[in-house]
Amino acid sequence: MSVLIVIPARHGSTRYPGKPLVALTGAGGEARSLIRRSWEAAQGVNGVGRVVVATDDARIRDAAEGFGAEVVMTSTECRNGTERCAEALAALGGGFDIVVNLQGDAPLTPAWFVERLIAGLQGDPGAEVATPVLRCDGRALNGFLEDRRAGRVGGTTAVFDRHGHALYFSKEVIPFTGQTYDDADETPVFHHVGVYAYRPDALKDYAGWEEGPLERLEGLEQLRFMEQGRRVLCVEVAARGRQFWELNNPEDVPRIEAMMREMGME
Numbered sequence: 472m473s474v475l476i477v478i479p480a481r482h483g484s485t486r487y488p489g490k491p492l493v494a495l496t497g498a499g500g501e502a503r504s505l506i507r508r509s510w511e512a513a514q515g516v517n518g519v520g521r522v523v524v525a526t527d528d529a530r531i532r533d534a535a536e537g538f539g540a541e542v543v544m545t546s547t548e549c550r551n552g553t554e555r556c557a558e559a560l561a562a563l564g565g566g567f568d569i570v571v572n573l574q575g576d577a578p579l580t581p582a583w584f585v586e587r588l589i590a591g592l593q594g595d596p597g598a599e600v601a602t603p604v605l606r607c608d609g610r611a612l613n614g615f616l617e618d619r620r621a622g623r624v625g626g627t628t629a630v631f632d633r634h635g636h637a638l639y640f641s642k643e644v645i646p647f648t649g650q651t652y653d654d655a656d657e658t659p660v661f662h663h664v665g666v667y668a669y670r671p672d673a674l675k676d677y678a679g680w681e682e683g684p685l686e687r688l689e690g691l692e693q694l695r696f697m698e699q700g701r702r703v704l705c706v707e708v709a710a711r712g713r714q715f716w717e718l719n720n721p722e723d724v725p726r727i728e729a730m731m732r733e734m735g736m737e
Contacts, residue, residue, distance in 0.1 A: 477570060477571065479653060490575075516582045520567070577666065583711070588603050615644050
């Protein structure tokens, strides 16, 4: 199947303006922009026919083209990454069986997360969207809870049925558990990883729907599919010793850099 990866990136983030151009220093001491590290992560995914950066900002375009990325310019009207992916697909003329949204704030995304995601969508004909979930260990869960206590927006969590079909996504920690966990303990909480694989028709439909109340409240674009009754498949992925964190706030930069040093990522 023909697979396209789109990396949506905008400069005018409310929480963190200019985020795609923020430098992250790896284990070897080299600083590379967030958008470059996200593009490099996409290059490592097997079975992908094309990778593009989708942006509405000339600064991001120039930076991306400077390190060799293909760029598709999109409008300033896109409200989220999924709408930007839909616009990029239309600009490219379609012709793909699966479109992957590798959001530009997740540079630690391992290639096998995306590969499992693509395989999951291929294996579930009734699913129109697929997204990875990672079971939290105590360290990750305690980090989420610490963020919430401090009033920060941390990771997103997901709950799903026994077939893996999503029931809900939230920036709150769900399901509730009053238990205390040590760092290495397995927990019942799943971290939603901000990557999506769409069937092209579902992506085209999404662009024509109005934002729903749950999407507006949570600020989570995938809820628009669920509010329209569309099936979202949660694909469990394994960390394999890798740490994962999204860059949502300025405070996340030293956290991600520390993870990169610990994992030996250049």
